[in-house]
Amino acid sequence: MGGLACALALAKHGITRIDVYETASNLGFVGAGIQLAPNMARILERLGCWEVIAKEATDIKDASIRRHNDNTELAHVDFSYIRREYGVPHMVGHRSSLANAMFDACRKETAITFHFKSSCGGIKSWLPKPIFTVVPREGESYDVSVDVVLAADGVKSVVRPQILKELNIDAEVIDSGQSAYRIMLTREQMASDPEMLQLLNSDQVTRWIGERRHIIAYPISNKSIYNISTAQPDVHFAAAPSATYTTRGSRADMLDNFKDFCPLVLRMLNLVPEGEVCEWKLRVHNPLPTWVRGSVALVGDACHPTLPHLNQGAAQAIEDAGVLAVVLSKLPDFSPDSINKALKVYEHVRKKRAETLVELAAASGRTLHLGEGAAREERDKQFAALKEKGGPSPDKAVDAEVQKMILGTDVMQVARDNFENIFQVL
Ligand SMILES: Cc1cc2nc3c(=O)[nH]c(=O)nc-3n(C[C@H](O)[C@H](O)[C@H](O)COP(=O)(O)OP(=O)(O)OC[C@H]3O[C@@H](n4cnc5c(N)ncnc54)[C@H](O)[C@@H]3O)c2cc1C
Secondary structure, X not given: OHHHHHHHHHHHOOOOOEEEEOOOOOOOOOXXXXXXXHHHHHHHHHOOOHHHHHHHOEEOOEEEEEEOOOOOEEEEEEOOHHXXXXXXXXXXXXXXXXXXXXXXXHHOOOOEEEEOOEEEEEEXXXXXXXXXXXXXXXXXXXXXXXXXXXXOOOOOOOHHHHHHHHOOOOOOOEEEEXXXXXXXXXXXXXXXXHHHHHHXXXXXXXXXXXOOEEEEEEEEOOOOEEEXXXXXXXXXXXXXXXXXXXXXXXXXXXXXXXXXXOHHHXXXXXXXXXXXXXXXXEEEOOOOOOOEEOOEEEOHHHOOOOOHHHOOHHHHHHHHHHHHHHHHHOOOOOOHHHHHHHHHHHHHHHHHHHHHHHHHHHHHHHHHOOOOOHHHHHHHHHHHHHHHHOOOOOOHXXXXXXXXXXXXXXXXXXXXXXXXXXXXXX
């Protein structure tokens, strides 16, 4: 997400040569839905690829938070105000629709060249210009010298530990102790169940919350698919090698994990065929001291991986891309010194905000997953008050103040407005 968005944003801002190196052989993305938050949509609109995504996405009108075992609605939050307030809607869609729209837009830019089956093996030399090694799936490795490296290589980044090693800092990824099942049900599968059809035909994000686990679901792809994503304690990955991020999950384990959820949820989980349970390990790491070394910068999950409970991971990677395009296009020259300063402006505009959202997502998860006791009673009182008369929400993804902070800030504009001032003092 971050790599495609960077390439497109840079090309749209007049950078004339951009090479994208991608380990995979193509963009065969995991079939799953994604919340397309308005701060993401705003940037994609500018990059000219939002319209095609929006065409098949669902325009979310409300969110419903429900108790896991009896389906009681704890809170109901209106989302339709978002378009009025922030000028862009909150939509949900298919990951492949988002990725393909950016990829198609990239292919129209003559400045961009894609190199598939080509991994970055690491930075070989940092100064004066970065040189990195490309490891193609077939053939010999080779070195490339460039003006800038933007490492959008995900939570397993090879560049992040290199930057931190230079600073003598531990780059260990932290196991969040949580994992997620990702499920997509088709209209055909749901057709005979009126309650399920009601969900599929809705414009709603629904979250069922229970102790140490929850489920979030919404319709995507012109409402032909109901996307379900779970979060639960990660017991099955414990023994898995650290390189493993997704794995074929066990259907029996999945059903067991959610056995105390309401009959509607269980009927949906029961529709998942044996052999088609996809489990993701959720990983994060501590905030980094810096995202930049010389003319190399980290982007997206490589520098601010997050738990998905705030629906902001890809949105934040796309914000990174928008800001990088602004700062690099404002450079007076492409000297290593100017590039380093521009990347520092990027870090200045982005780091605190991204890390605040990472922490909020983790905190929200802790509140959503409370077990029986006084804290949960207090949380549910807050949900009830929210339903009655508005106010703060324990689920930060639907909290009006948090939405204001996330959606009310146009990071590209912030970068434009502050570039000169920050650049001069660096
Ligand atoms: C269950 C779940 C639900 C989520 N829901 C949402 C949501 O609703 N909304 C939202 O905004 N975000 C969501 N996210 C987060 C989002 O998916 C990630 O934050 C986002 O994909 C990060 O983008 P990225 O480009 O940084 O990394 P990635 O998407 O991981 O991309 C990294 C890319 O780099 C390639 N690569 C890796 N190493 C190398 C190398 N050495 N050389 C070359 N290429 C390499 C990989 O093949 C990959 O294509 C969710 C995440 C999860 C797990």
